[in-house]
Amino acid sequence: MITEKEILHALSHVQEPDLHKDLVTLNMIKDIQINDLNIEFTIVLTTPACPLKGKIERDCVAAIHQYVNDKAVVKVHMSSNVSSTRQDKFVLPGVRNIVAVISGKGGVGKSTIASNLAMALSLSGAKVGVLDADIYGPSQALMFGLQGEQPYMEEVDGKSMMIPLEKHGVKVMSVAFLLKPDQAVAWRGPMVSSALKQFVSDVSWGELDYLIVDMPPGTGDVHLTLLQTTPLTGVVAVTTPQEVALADAQKAIAMLSMVPVKIPVLGVVENMSWFTPVELPDNKYFIFGEGGGEKLANLSSSSLLAKIPLYMGIMKGADTGEPAALQQDSPYGKIYSQLAQAVAQQVAIVNGKTSSASA
Template identity: 40%
Template sequence: MKQKIYQALENVFILENKKNIIESGIVKKIDVLKDEIRIHISLYNPTMHIKKKLKKDILKSIKYKNLDTKKICLKIEIKLRRNTDQKISGIKNILAVASGKGGVGKSTIATNIAVSLVKMGFHVGLLDADIYGPSIPLMFNIEEDKIHSSILKKKNNSYVMNPITSYGVKIISLGFFSKSGEAVVWRGPMATKALRQFIHDTDWGPLDFLIVDLPPGTGDIHLSILQDIPLKGIIIVSTPQKISLSDVHRSVAMFRIRSIQVPILGIIENMSFLLENKTKEKQYFFGKNGVKNFSKKMNIFFLGEIPMLQEIREYSDLGVPVVLENDQIRKIFEKITKNIINKLS
């Protein structure tokens, strides 16, 4: 029976490498028990549509081979395989800034953490992985007329991407390759392919830190990052209200899946409070201690809180990292950045 099942599975193919699932090595074991068949499968990309298609194709192939499976329960166990041994030459630490929800200021925080690290004397890169909404070029005031042919350079008989340096940070973003206001209408596979090129076909040079600004959600791009690069840790960003924390909870759950297991270094509460101009009293517009309470519940280190200040919005719109212009915010980000470094060690 087991040999017939193996033969049936030779007719099931994975589109990524155009090999059948036996040739590709993703079938790890087949158990033929009294009342069930268990097929153990290990995949790099266990997205829902791939799992459903795989199960459908396996059942169809077994049925086509006329195997008697009427009273047999078929179980397919799918686990994510991470390339934890893969390293990017010259980069010591790769950190991702993530949030389950958009609009929480994740890119602003990634920008100012990167610049804070530079001010501490580190060599830093910033990868804008938000394929559909790249905002890092705006955060660094990198205008279209500043992006010229030097973005591509020849190295070892092939072309690689050359990061644009702004405020001491080496930056790569899809925003460098698309016009302002132009919609990026790509399916998941095309977006992940572009991201892989940004990671592996960029001449980053020696870096102490590469900060990856992730898009919202828990989709293909996140899985590609987890598959392709050895992340040292995740920095979570949220605003205090429940609707943000609900989505952040899903992101935390993804990074804590047993087959993924990327360390969460800590969580930052952004837009934590407003300061009254006259009394300097804190006004908790989105609620008080929402992220701090969530961090205790989820056993995540609380990295710090960032207030709602008009200067943050103004300098971000100007394309100037606020840590270079506001001493209060600079000290807050210095403390948060030192907390991140301490958690790494």
């Protein structure tokens, strides 16, 4: 008769590839059931967007065959409990991880990436929100097709809070919802800082695994306020392949060191990497040059999470309020799905490091 202890012993030989500890030590094995040679258990992953699910499952089956019984019939179930190491829950309570999408240069695709990253994480099964922090040029209402809508207010713990709008399962909040279509934001100077703080703290997100923050372009006071106000898990830096964008992205990363807490760079996304015409599918035209993503990843000691070519579908999706990531079988749908996995993986690694440092 196979025992639970034998199974746990076998699984203690399986490493979580990113966290470099075994699954038993990480408390990832639940609900072991044994019926003669039939073994079932659940692996609780740190994110539903785990890119290594397949490898972990194969390693578990192999370990049981090696250490318990080579004739065992193993059935592995997967669930997830998204990790978080946030200490203070004063701002954005219930939000496990906050990831800001930054760039120095404007127009490189931050907002498009933020909406599609959020969409792809949500499609993987995570609870996701998008905070449009670009108060002067908000885009997320358009990108999720929510123009003209208004959030409603609700009393939460005796305080009047805004409830984000929801589209395709993603919660969205933007200053655009608080303005009339032809109204510009008139916040100036010191007012911006306090208005932004209030905007961030007056939204009731409920439980979220990931809140994606779409940052404004540049490196001004608004950015500093946002970096100080939102307890970020990390940032994703966006650049296009050319030198100018790269230099600006470096400035945006340098800003991270101006706040007292260390904000990790989860990685770099190179956007508009090349263009391939439909009629010449094997040709790549490097319209904006080459190499910016790799360089920025090197300079920021992080990794290149994705290279996203120019696609009409991405642009159309952004303009029609249907994020391109929804087309999961399209080439760009696959790229966004991989990007979501890579970001979720980096968040889990950052959380793994933080929790072992404080243990």
